[in-house]
Amino acid sequence: MSKILLQMQDVSLGYGEETVLSGINLEIRESELTVIVGESGCGKSTLLKGAIGLLRPTVGSIRLLGADLEGIDEEKLSALRKRVGLLFQGGALINSMTIAENVALPLNQFSLLPPGAINSLVRMKLAQVGLEDAMHKTPPELSGGMRKRAALARSLAMDPELLLCDEPSAGLDPVTAAALDQLLLDLRSALNMSLLVISHELGSIDAIADRVVMLAKGKKVFDDSLEQAHSTKISVVKDFFDRRPARSQTRGRSVLERFVKG
Ligand SMILES: Nc1ncnc2c1ncn2[C@@H]1O[C@H](COP(=O)(O)OP(=O)(O)OP(=O)(O)O)[C@@H](O)[C@H]1O
Ligand SMILES: [Mg+2]
CATH class of the missing domain: 3.40.50.300 (P-loop containing nucleotide triphosphate hydrolases)
Structure with a gap:
């Protein structure tokens, strides 16, 4: 096991x-x-x-x-x-810092690495989430998806x-x-x-x-x-998974269905 x-x-x-x-x-x-x-x-x-x-x-x-x-x-x-990496519900990036500085935060706080090594690691983490080109931007200058990826890079900083x-x-x-x-x-x-x-x-x-x-x-x-979640007879689980068809269908409808079903 x-x-x-x-x-x-x-x-x-x-x-x-x-x-x-x-x-x-x-x-x-x-x-x-x-x-x-x-x-x-x-x-x-x-x-x-x-x-x-x-x-x-x-x-x-x-x-x-x-x-x-x-x-x-x-x-x-x-x-x-x-x-343990943590990706919070809201992302929780610091808006006044660049993406690179945000990702460097846990490394500066928790590791004893010299600045040069931290910079290389930050670049590597941002590359992993496809954001190396945006490293000098601040969170408000990014799209929602990019912010999520930046927050993910930060949560991965400490491996x-x-x-x-x-x-x-x-x-x-x-x-x-x-x-x-x-x-x-x-x-x-x-x-x-x-x-x-x-x-x-x-x-x-x-x-x-x-x-x-x-x-x-x-x-x-x-x-x-x-x-098993898809085939279970437990009604509360069944209700959850029966709410909608596959991802290729419009997502808007499943949101609406959720409202209708409560
Ligand atoms: N800091 C807090 N102080 C007091 N009650 C809280 C606190 N955080 C959450 N709760 C209460 O605990 C319950 C569960 O909240 P929780 O945030 O864990 O829900 P959730 O399943 O994550 O919901 P969502 O899907 O909306 O994020 C709720 O009734 C909420 O009001
Ligand atoms: Mg929650």
Whole structure:
């Protein structure tokens, strides 16, 4: 069996008095690409926060890259986080800095490399996402898709073993979203990374997922292969995957259908 990079055992996560997720058992293995699905507000981003120790579980245990997060000190946690790439829901680039400076941030912060080596690495990371020509531009000067790729380059800066992506293709047009999906797949095979991706885009899920985890009503309700997700009789999963035809169909319609179905 391949190495387990992230393990949650009977985990509850929430904010103050509110429990968002409970009884969560989850294992993410080396070189797997798992997509987390579920309706807005069901706790997908909360799960990612738990995975990297930004949010401590009220019940249960979380192991990240072999280390138990319970009671872990900030120094050890920060060392672990260096090995995990994070692509936030909004991208979270710094608008006043160039793309190259944004990508250099984690390298300056976490590595002891000299400036020349950092510059070469930044160029390499930007080349991986096809942005070397835009390295001196700032995020507001880029398109939405380019900003996503720049944020991806930054999350790859430290060569993460595990990459966590929160809605990487949200807000992109279908062609750009499909290109970003392909980029994730290419990077994963080139860098042998594991990915945990949050997505609600069915086309994207079909394109990238090995495995699908669904959250609903505070619980994990499904955890199996993409193939099983399409053939399951579990109604909440079936409803999710039955919303639309294949990616080649207009995406606008599936959005409309989503509204109609609620
Ligand atoms: N910082 C916070 N403080 C208090 N409650 C929060 C906080 N962040 C999220 N929540 C609540 O936790 C629940 C789950 O939120 P979360 O962001 O995990 O949902 P999500 O599945 O990522 O949704 P979306 O698909 O819209 O991004 C929601 O009810 C939300 O209001
Ligand atoms: Mg979210």
